[in-house]
Amino acid sequence: MSSTFDTVAKIIAETCDIPIETITPESxxxxxxxxxxxxxxxxxxxxxxxxxxxxxxxxxxxxxxxxKATTEQYFVMKNLCARIDELVAAxxx
Amino acid sequence: xxxxxxxxxxxxVELDLANRTIRTEATVPLESxxxxxxxxxxxxxxxxxxxxxxxxxxxxxxxxxxxxxxxPFLAAFKEAKLRTFIPPGTKLSxxxxxxxxxxxxxxxxxxIRVDGKVTCDCDITFRVVHFPAPDLKSYMQKEAERLQFPMxxxxxx
Numbered sequence: 576m577s578s579t580f581d582t583v584a585k586i587i588a589e590t591c592d593i594p595i596e597t598i599t600p601e602s603x604x605x606x607x608x609x610x611x612x613x614x615x616x617x618x619x620x621x622x623x624x625x626x627x628x629x630x631x632x633x634x635x636x637x638x639x640x641x642x643k644a645t646t647e648q649y650f651v652m653k654n655l656c657a658r659i660d661e662l663v664a665a666x667x668x
Numbered sequence: 669x670x671x672x673x674x675x676x677x678x679x680x681v682e683l684d685l686a687n688r689t690i691r692t693e694a695t696v697p698l699e700s701x702x703x704x705x706x707x708x709x710x711x712x713x714x715x716x717x718x719x720x721x722x723x724x725x726x727x728x729x730x731x732x733x734x735x736x737x738x739x740p741f742l743a744a745f746k747e748a749k750l751r752t753f754i755p756p757g758t759k760l761s762x763x764x765x766x767x768x769x770x771x772x773x774x775x776x777x778x779x780i781r782v783d784g785k786v787t788c789d790c791d792i793t794f795r796v797v798h799f800p801a802p803d804l805k806s807y808m809q810k811e812a813e814r815l816q817f818p819m820x821x822x823x824x825x
Binding site for chain 2: 617620623624632
């Protein structure tokens with residue numbers, strides 16, 4: 576998780592020009608860091624490439640829109656990193 | 669190429685789904701109302717339309733890869749370079765390679781060559797969604813016929 580967090584925080588900092596020290600595991604990518612949907616495409620692209628995965632953004636968006644999930648479940652940094660770790664583990668299984 | 673109708677491609681000449689590449693051709697028209705303002709006495713193909721030419725080329729590749737189930741919408745250009753002036757009558761050869769197919773988005777690298785020389789290139793990000801309107805899907809299928817889209821490549825792919 577910590578190395579995943581470091582990698583994702585670095586991606587966000589570089590992509591969105593956000594000071595990396597302001598990004599914490601509790602940061603909400605949208606509400607706290609102010610990342611918009613277009614910037615998040617760049618972040619997803621960088622995450623996909625860095626971890627060799629495909630973040631299921633469409634599924635997450637659909638679940639949030641349907642009220643089956645909250646944005647916190649996917650877009651708070653610690654939760655996002657946990658999802659990434661799950662996807663990486665699933666890829667290697 | 670019909671600039672006023674945003675029909676910037678004349679035909680799709682190569683489509684390789686395995687390597688996720690496409691090549692298209694188009695000839696800049698000798699006359700267009702656009703050249704009355706861009707520029708008087710010195711007509712040039714507008715750079716934004718060259719970018720659109722690369723976007724449409726990349727877009728057809730994404731449509732092919734999603735078997736006409738999804739429509740790419742332009743989201744971002746990066747590292748766009750317009751290296752030379754393109755006057756009326758120029759024959760363009762545009763190509764694109766899909767760099768990444770994400771969930772709901774795609775990233776392509778595209779370029780335009782004239783006489784074999786790269787004249788424009790850029791990275792393009794698209795939002796890729798299910799067709800939001802039946803009329804749009806019908807229009808794209810009709811456009812595919814005009815562009816000689818190789819339907820067999822989809823059936824085989």
